[in-house]
Structures are given as C-alpha cells and as structure tokens.
Amino acid sequence: MARIVIAWILIAVSNVVAAGASHEVLGVRVSATGDRTRVVLDLSGPTEHRIFTLNGPERVVIDLPDTRLSRTAPRPSGSGVVKRVRSGVRNGRDLRLVLDLGSAARPKSFLLPPSGGTGHRLVIDLVAAGGTVAARPKQPVKTVDKVLEKPRDLVIAVDAGHGGKDPGARGRRAREKDVVLAVAKRVARLIDAEPGMRAVLVRDGDYFLHLRERIRRAHKAKADLFVSIHADAFTDRRVRGSSVYVLSRRGASSEMARLLARQENAADLVGGVSLRDKDDLLKKVLLDLSQSASIEESTEVASEVLRELRRIGKVHKRSVQKAGFV
Structure with missing residues (x-):
C-alpha cells in the first residue's frame, strides 16, 4: 500500500490584497499519494474558478474572480x-494562485459544499503526466490455495422516481x-457501454415501489x-434547470436510528460487519463512520x-444540495 503523505499549506500573504472582494480563500491543504496530489482550497463560500496549465x-x-486571500x-x-x-x-479584485510543479501534471477540479464541520472547498487533483512508478525490490513469491477473484464491475443502481x-x-x-x-433506461444503457x-x-x-423497497433492491x-x-414541475414555464441532491446528515441520523433498531440491516452500512455482538456505543460509532x-x-x-x-444546460443551484430523504 502506498504511504500517504499529508501536509497542510496556507498561502503566504501578498503585500497586495483584493480590496472589497466578496469571497476569501482561507487556506490551502495538500495531500500526496503515489503519482497523485490533491490540493484543497478552503473558501468562505461558493465561487467561480478557472484553471489552466503553463510549461517552461x-x-x-487557478483564477478566482472577486476573491481575496486571507491575511x-x-x-x-x-x-x-x-x-x-x-x-x-489581478484586475484589483481577482485572485490568482500559481502552483509551481516539480513535473508535468494534469489538473482536474471540482467544488464541494460544506460537510462534516468543513466549509466550501475547491478541490484540484493533479495526476503526474507520464510518470513512472519506482520499481519495488523483489520479494519472495508467495503462493495461495485460493485463486483471487477478478475485480468486479462498478454497480450503479439507477432509480426512476415515482411509478404506478x-x-x-x-x-x-x-x-x-x-x-x-x-x-x-437511457442512462443505464450509457453506463453499460462503459467498460468496468x-x-x-x-x-x-x-x-x-416504496422507498424501502428501492433501497432493498x-x-x-x-x-x-x-x-x-x-423531473420536477413548476407553475412558471420560464423556470428551467437541474439540481443535484445528496442525503443530509440529519437524514443519515434518522436512518442510523432505524437501523440500530433493526440490527440485521445495519450490517449493510458497515461493510457486512455484524453488529449483534457490539455494544450500543460501538454500534453508533461504526455506523456514524460508515455514513460519514x-x-x-x-x-x-x-x-x-x-x-x-x-x-449542457442551466442549473438551479451552483452547489450540491442536501435533504433528508429517508
């Protein structure tokens, strides 16, 4: 297993700051494992960003409009x-961050909403371009009686809401x-067309189908x-756009209470580990860690x-929303 190296980086204060900017970068965290490096910008709120690479x-x-760096x-x-x-x-109000790299890397970025005590975050994943993994010293060959199974496909349950x-x-x-x-059905066909x-x-x-039956399936x-x-509806025909929701912590807490009352189902949320022989505190800790x-x-x-x-189109909210569905 690759050793994970984690470092906390907070950007140095420049002599010039963006006066009156609406957003603020509170700090930067960087973690590295193998040929991947993750940079996380802690933000005061959701903000636009533009990212590109330069060589030589x-x-x-990373350009963030109407944003300043925390003093x-x-x-x-x-x-x-x-x-x-x-x-x-830049331009008196925009912040530019430059990551000086030791070697070429491909960036991929996405925004995360507040969760688990952390605020808004901009995540930039850097994957080494054409990097090679150092050869490991030869180890004695170990034999096993059981042939290892091939990695299974990633299974995605596609649920069409309502029905009947x-x-x-x-x-x-x-x-x-x-x-x-x-x-x-169309999404399922597209997924099936993807290898793995x-x-x-x-x-x-x-x-x-009731919600519980959908989950059971x-x-x-x-x-x-x-x-x-x-596919939601609204009385004003001018309202258009998409939204993306995930389960909220409040909804997860309600589900955890239900599962603790029905321990045979709780194992589904902790990797198949039975909770029958665990005390109440340990049950709650295991479920909370798994749900988090x-x-x-x-x-x-x-x-x-x-x-x-x-x-491909308009969205209602610029960040992922949360709701207690269960």
Whole structure:
C-alpha cells in the first residue's frame, strides 16, 4: 500500500490584497499519494474558478474572480508534485494562485459544499503526466490455495422516481413517472457501454415501489452507487434547470436510528460487519463512520455530476444540495 503523505499549506500573504472582494480563500491543504496530489482550497463560500496549465517551468494556474486571500494565512510549503504555492491579485479584485510543479501534471477540479464541520472547498487533483512508478525490490513469491477473484464491475443502481399509482409531477402531455423511466433506461444503457461499469434498473416498468423497497433492491444488487432520477414541475414555464441532491446528515441520523433498531440491516452500512455482538456505543460509532464516509463520497460524485450538467444546460443551484430523504 502506498504511504500517504499529508501536509497542510496556507498561502503566504501578498503585500497586495483584493480590496472589497466578496469571497476569501482561507487556506490551502495538500495531500500526496503515489503519482497523485490533491490540493484543497478552503473558501468562505461558493465561487467561480478557472484553471489552466503553463510549461517552461511547469505550473498550474487557478483564477478566482472577486476573491481575496486571507491575511491570516501563513507561509506555504510544498508536497507531492507541488513545489510551492504563489499568489497575486489581478484586475484589483481577482485572485490568482500559481502552483509551481516539480513535473508535468494534469489538473482536474471540482467544488464541494460544506460537510462534516468543513466549509466550501475547491478541490484540484493533479495526476503526474507520464510518470513512472519506482520499481519495488523483489520479494519472495508467495503462493495461495485460493485463486483471487477478478475485480468486479462498478454497480450503479439507477432509480426512476415515482411509478404506478404515483405519477409524480404532471405536464400538459407528460407525467414525471414516464419521463424519468425513459431517462433512467437511457442512462443505464450509457453506463453499460462503459467498460468496468454495470447498471441495475431499480424499476423497469410502470409500477409503484416504496422507498424501502428501492433501497432493498439496490442492496440486493450490491450497488456501489444509488442514483435517483426525478423531473420536477413548476407553475412558471420560464423556470428551467437541474439540481443535484445528496442525503443530509440529519437524514443519515434518522436512518442510523432505524437501523440500530433493526440490527440485521445495519450490517449493510458497515461493510457486512455484524453488529449483534457490539455494544450500543460501538454500534453508533461504526455506523456514524460508515455514513460519514458515504456522504463524503456521495458529495464528491454529485459535484462531478453537477459540473457536467452545467456544461449542457442551466442549473438551479451552483452547489450540491442536501435533504433528508429517508
């Protein structure tokens, strides 16, 4: 297993700051593992950003409009592929951050909303371009009696909302249950076309399923990700756009209480570990850790989905929303 090196970096204060900027970068965190480096900007709120690369020497440039650097940020240091972080002000109100790199890397960025006591964050993942992994010293060959199984496909449960007696939202000529079923089937086909991925339709026809039954079917299929598709309606025809939601901490807490009352189901949330022989405090800790990790991962996936939706149309909110669905 690769050793994970984590460093905390706060950007040095420039002599010039963006006066009157609406947003603020509170600090920067960097973690590195193998040929990947993650840079996290802690923000005072959601903000736009633009990212691009320069070479000779290798750099990643991040522009944040109407943003300033916190005066309390101490001097930075480097980690992973990032040698150092520099900052400057553009156009009097915009902040430019420059990541000086030790070698070429491909950046990928996404925004995360507040969760688990942390605020808004801009995440930049840097993957070494054409990097090679150092050869490991030869180890004695170990034999096992059992042949290791091949890695399984990533299973995604695609849930078309409503159905049967529940039509959902109604339009002049369409019902939500029909629209989302058609969308779900198309999404499933696209997923199945991707190597290493497999879709499971929670409902494949016009019939009603309770929420618990939808969850049960996803668990039975050993789904890694549950995606529910809905098509909301509004009285004003000018209202358009997409929204992306994940389960809130409040909803997760309600679900945890229900699962603790039904211990045979709680194992689904802790990797199949039985809770029957655990005391009440340990049960709560195990479930809380598992749910916190699930919410964090769900938020990262949802942020990527929202980012792609922005490319093809209008969105209602610029960040992932949270709700207690269960």
